[in-house]
Amino acid sequence: MFAIDTFHTHGSDIDKFIQPISQFVDHGPDLLLGFATTDTIKYLYNNQPRFLKNTQNCLIISSCLGSSTEQTLSLNEQSISLFSIKDSRGHYGIASCNTTNNLRENASKTVLKAIANAGQPGITPKMVWCFQVPGNEELVLQGIQDAIGQRIPVFGGSCADNDISAQWRFSDANSVYQQGFIIAVLYPSVETFGFYSSGYDKTDQLGTVTNVDGRILNTIDNQPAFDVYNQWRKNIGFEQLKAGNILAQSTMTPLARALSSDDDIPRLLLSHPAVAENGTLELFSNLSVGDTVYLASGSPEQLIKRGDMVVSSLTKLADLHAIKNIKGAIIIFCGGCMLSIKDAMQEVKHSIKTQLPNIPFIMGFTFGELGTFSDATSKHGNLMISCEIFGGPV
Numbered sequence: 001m002f003a004i005d006t007f008h009t010h011g012s013d014i015d016k017f018i019q020p021i022s023q024f025v026d027h028g029p030d031l032l033l034g035f036a037t038t039d040t041i042k043y044l045y046n047n048q049p050r051f052l053k054n055t056q057n058c059l060i061i062s063s064c065l066g067s068s069t070e071q072t073l074s075l076n077e078q079s080i081s082l083f084s085i086k087d088s089r090g091h092y093g094i095a096s097c098n099t100t101n102n103l104r105e106n107a108s109k110t111v112l113k114a115i116a117n118a119g120q121p122g123i124t125p126k127m128v129w130c131f132q133v134p135g136n137e138e139l140v141l142q143g144i145q146d147a148i149g150q151r152i153p154v155f156g157g158s159c160a161d162n163d164i165s166a167q168w169r170f171s172d173a174n175s176v177y178q179q180g181f182i183i184a185v186l187y188p189s190v191e192t193f194g195f196y197s198s199g200y201d202k203t204d205q206l207g208t209v210t211n212v213d214g215r216i217l218n219t220i221d222n223q224p225a226f227d228v229y230n231q232w233r234k235n236i237g238f239e240q241l242k243a244g245n246i247l248a249q250s251t252m253t254p255l256a257r258a259l260s261s262d263d264d265i266p267r268l269l270l271s272h273p274a275v276a277e278n279g280t281l282e283l284f285s286n287l288s289v290g291d292t293v294y295l296a297s298g299s300p301e302q303l304i305k306r307g308d309m310v311v312s313s314l315t316k317l318a319d320l321h322a323i324k325n326i327k328g329a330i331i332i333f334c335g336g337c338m339l340s341i342k343d344a345m346q347e348v349k350h351s352i353k354t355q356l357p358n359i360p361f362i363m364g365f366t367f368g369e370l371g372t373f374s375d376a377t378s379k380h381g382n383l384m385i386s387c388e389i390f391g392g393p394v
Contacts, residue, residue: 002190003086004328004390006069006360010079014043021051021082029084031092031184033129033330034060035067035364036080038167044080045176057092058173059182061131064160064335064365065342070356073349073363075342083330083362085390089189093118096172098180103136107143107181114185115148124148125185127192127388130156132181133168134367137380138286140181141370145378153194154378155388157366160335164247168367190392191323195314196371198268198296198384199306199337202256205232205295209287217255217281220293224279229255232295243276250274251340254383255283256296259373267373270296272336272382284368284382298383303337304344308351310387315355317374318389326391328360334383335365 007024011017018040025032032055036044041060044051052058066074067081085092095114097106111128115121125148132140137158144154159168169178186192207228211218220228230240233253241249250273259267271293275282287293311329318326331352338345352361371386372378 001086001088002090002188002327004360005084006071006362007082008069008072008074008079010066010074010077012077014040014078018043018051024082024084025052025055027086028054030057030087030090031085031186032058033083033362034080035063035362036060037066037078038062038161038169040078040080041169041171041176045171052173056173057094057184059094059131059184060171061364062159062161062168062170064338064367065162067365068349068363070353070359070361073346075345081362083328087189091118091120091187092184094172094182094184096177096180096182098177100179103139104143104146107140108147111144111147111183111185114183118185118187120187124152125187127153127155127186129184129186130154130181130370131170132158133179134158134284137368137370141378141380144183151376153372153376154370155194155372155386156370157332157364158368160365160367188390190327190390192388192390193314193318193323194372194386194388195310195317196373196384196386197306197310198256198270198381199302199309200254200256200268200270200296200298200383202258202268203236203295203297205235206292209289209291209293212287212289215283215286217283217287225281226276226279229273229281236295236297241276245274246276247272247274247336248339251336251383252298254296256294257291258294259377268296269379269381270383285380300341300344303341304348306385307331307333307348308355310385311352311355314387314389318391323391326356326359326389329356329387329389331361331363332369332371332386333363333365334369334385335367337383338365
């Protein structure tokens, strides 16, 4: 038997609105994913014996402002959404790492520990979920791929908070963490399919990264990166920006890499400029010297429609593989994009629900997204949307 169920609760009084969780998890799910506001996660952990006693394979991730299921979207209140998998013929395991040191090596060890916890040593999972606090996501992804190869889909994102004040956190069944990462390995008895997209357009403004230090982009074509970026914006009709925190203002004009592929499907991987200072750009993802970067362009209308687009593309892909009986879906939606179209998020939820009629889903709002493109390459990017579905033949 394979079954997915969802649950959402929210309100101003955590002690009151959280009570129904106990009943939801009493059936002892084989895997439980949650997206919650940061204070809700702290409350759950402090009261763990009451709420999570039957959920050993549990990961709860902080989500920007709120979260959604197919039934309810709530923003600007304390809340939690849960996605429960019950699978008598599947295997699932979770492992956490509470450190920022030696991330690549520790990620390799942690994914192998999760595999062991699933009772499947030496067997590659069908897919991996990975969530972590923002920073160095690429190293964690590399470590996972060192251990299990590059063809296993990796899905997830970076924990978020409400105001980029580093209050992000995640928890497993044992503790709550404000650094490190958590990995779940999945061996479900049904098929899984994923889709990863930017929803932005590539412009003709491009250059080569010539100096970068971690996530600080110093120069493009040997010119100050912020000067080049501002000129690109001007060239396509956007106002030039002043130095400082430009995170909100740059949401519609991120930088992009066009990934090579063997087909005609465009694959843009976005990097979100956060701070401009002394001619440099601080990004939320990594670039390398020699990378060709483009200015990408988006609009609120595109962001509103992209949830519908990604889910529609994914259901068509599943149909091609004779997967017509979709059991459930998980959507990772960039928190920055959500903030830019916050007033239209009910419309986004409704459009996804229309694409997935009578199908349970959960949606979280992250500060970095992990997903797998249609050519089976998993990447970390910003301002992205990722969707994973579970299902089988009719």
